[in-house]
Amino acid sequence: MKILLIGAGNIGLVTALCFAEKGHQVFCVDIDQTKIGKLKSGVASIFEPELDFLLKSHLKLGNIQFSSQLESVLNQSEVIFLAIGTPNDSTGQVDLTAVDNAVADIARLCTTATNTSSAKVAKTIIIKSTAPPGTNKKFTEKYPNFKFISSPEFLREGSAIYDCLNPDRIIIGSHPEHANDDLKLFKSIYEQFEISENKFIQMDTVTSEMTKYAANIFLAARVSLMNEFSRVCERNGADIELLKKGLSLDHRIGNEFLNAGIGYGGSCFPKDLEAFNSYATGLNENLKITNAIRKTNDLQLANFGFKIVAYHKAANIQNPTICIWGATFKPDTDDLREAPALKLVALLLNRSFNLHIYDPKAEGALTDLFKDQPNVKIFKNSYEALDGTDALVIATEWNEFKSANPTEIKKHLKAPVIFDGRNIFSPPQMRELGFQYFSIGRQ
Numbered sequence: 001m002k003i004l005l006i007g008a009g010n011i012g013l014v015t016a017l018c019f020a021e022k023g024h025q026v027f028c029v030d031i032d033q034t035k036i037g038k039l040k041s042g043v044a045s046i047f048e049p050e051l052d053f054l055l056k057s058h059l060k061l062g063n064i065q066f067s068s069q070l071e072s073v074l075n076q077s078e079v080i081f082l083a084i085g086t087p088n089d090s091t092g093q094v095d096l097t098a099v100d101n102a103v104a105d106i107a108r109l110c111t112t113a114t115n116t117s118s119a120k121v122a123k124t125i126i127i128k129s130t131a132p133p134g135t136n137k138k139f140t141e142k143y144p145n146f147k148f149i150s151s152p153e154f155l156r157e158g159s160a161i162y163d164c165l166n167p168d169r170i171i172i173g174s175h176p177e178h179a180n181d182d183l184k185l186f187k188s189i190y191e192q193f194e195i196s197e198n199k200f201i202q203m204d205t206v207t208s209e210m211t212k213y214a215a216n217i218f219l220a221a222r223v224s225l226m227n228e229f230s231r232v233c234e235r236n237g238a239d240i241e242l243l244k245k246g247l248s249l250d251h252r253i254g255n256e257f258l259n260a261g262i263g264y265g266g267s268c269f270p271k272d273l274e275a276f277n278s279y280a281t282g283l284n285e286n287l288k289i290t291n292a293i294r295k296t297n298d299l300q301l302a303n304f305g306f307k308i309v310a311y312h313k314a315a316n317i318q319n320p321t322i323c324i325w326g327a328t329f330k331p332d333t334d335d336l337r338e339a340p341a342l343k344l345v346a347l348l349l350n351r352s353f354n355l356h357i358y359d360p361k362a363e364g365a366l367t368d369l370f371k372d373q374p375n376v377k378i379f380k381n382s383y384e385a386l387d388g389t390d391a392l393v394i395a396t397e398w399n400e401f402k403s404a405n406p407t408e409i410k411k412h413l414k415a416p417v418i419f420d421g422r423n424i425f426s427p428p429q430m431r432e433l434g435f436q437y438f439s440i441g442r443q
């Protein structure tokens with residue numbers, strides 16, 4: 001099929017390339033001309049494993065085209081996907097301006113197109129963007145001659161290509177009268193994905209929009225619960241990693257999203273929890289658990305930060321300099337959005353710490369971010385970042401750090417002190433090597 005993706009970000013670009021990989025002719029449009037210009041020359045604006053390879057091979061094959069002019073591709077498309085960012089505004093409500101503008105452009109151009117050309121213009125718009133429940137309904141009322149389907153995505157940064165090619169489920173949020181046609185449409189779109197019948201889940205549009213928020217809140221809840229358990233473990237001598245093992249073997253719990261650490265970040269969890277809470281408040285529903293998930297997340301980071309502050313105070317080290325390994329919100333991404341590490345940096349700067357920061361993928365962004373901050377130095381090399389520092393802090397569990405040599409680390413540090421925010425090292429081994437080793441939920 002000829003498919004149009006509007007939005008060339010984390011969702012749109014990945015989805016466009018996966019559709020191209022599965023035999024479709026794809027058009028990918030974004031208003032950001034610089035981004036489109038780079039994509040046309042094979043340079044992606046985001047880092048995802050396999051993305052570069054897919055981009056270059058499908059540009060070569062010619063089955064993906066990038067454009068910043070919607071009108072040039074609109075009437076060639078049989079179906080339109082909206083994968084446009086829906087950030088929160090300052091009040092925590094979702095800002096749908098970009099999506100509104102895109103739909104208004106489509107409507108304006110379609111009207112012109114139908115007046116001037118016989119080409120069949122796409123009338124189906126599939127909303128992949130995360131949007132408050134009821135958004136689809138509002139668009140349907142405002143643009144009655146379009147069909148809006150809500151189909152949220154569940155792509156994780158760092159494994160987005162894999163998740164897109166191997167979805168756990170395809171949610172089809174339809175208006176009842178279109179349900180059968182929509183299922184047929186999705187089956188033809190996803191035909192080459194070889195997805196089993198039972199993974200196509202049909203529901204109404206409001207439930208479909210809710211499903212996205214519910215999935216992220218459930219996942220964030222698991223993380224915050226483990227973080228909350230870890231604080232009790234630190235008081236009673238239990239071990240959070242053994243607790244995780246004990247929980248994960250329960251088939252009803254499973255083993256994912258049970259890693260205690262310094263809290264979750266990223267462009268989705270914090271935003272979606274806040275947005276859903278605002279949405280529910282608008283319905284006069286007070287979401288105590290959702291709010292507790294958010295508060296626990298903040299508390300986990302603060303707790304870790306104050307461990308570092310308290311240690312250096314007790315050791316009577318004035319203006320300590322510490323090294324932070326890992327700034328991105330998770331490994332295998334270059335994304336710093338809502339990264340716990342950056343919150344930790346702010347907390348420590350506030351308490352007159354000097355910081356050396358190293359991250360495998362975010363060096364450029366970090367250099368920009370802290371260019372006017374004299375107390376922060378950004379390094380290209382993990383061990384150089386360690387030289388002359390009073391302690392090492394692990395903030396993101398990059399594999400590069402998991403395979404680092406603790407003996408080597410010790411040589412570079414002024415003192416053998418490690419605060420491990422992601423439990424990547426083992427306490428007995430670190431003690432044996434003579435480290436003062438502090439981690440999460442373990443002795």
Ligand code: UDX
Pocket residue numbers: 153154155156157158216219223256257258259260261262263264265266267268269329330
């Ligand atoms: C998430 C959802 O997983 C995805 O389905 C949705 O489409 C977008 O939001 P993402 O934000 O890319 O994906 O990252 P994810 O892997 O979910 O991790 C989110 C945060 O939770 C990260 O900061 C990660 O470090 C943290 N996390 C995750 C933990 O602290 N512990 C865990 O066990 C798992």
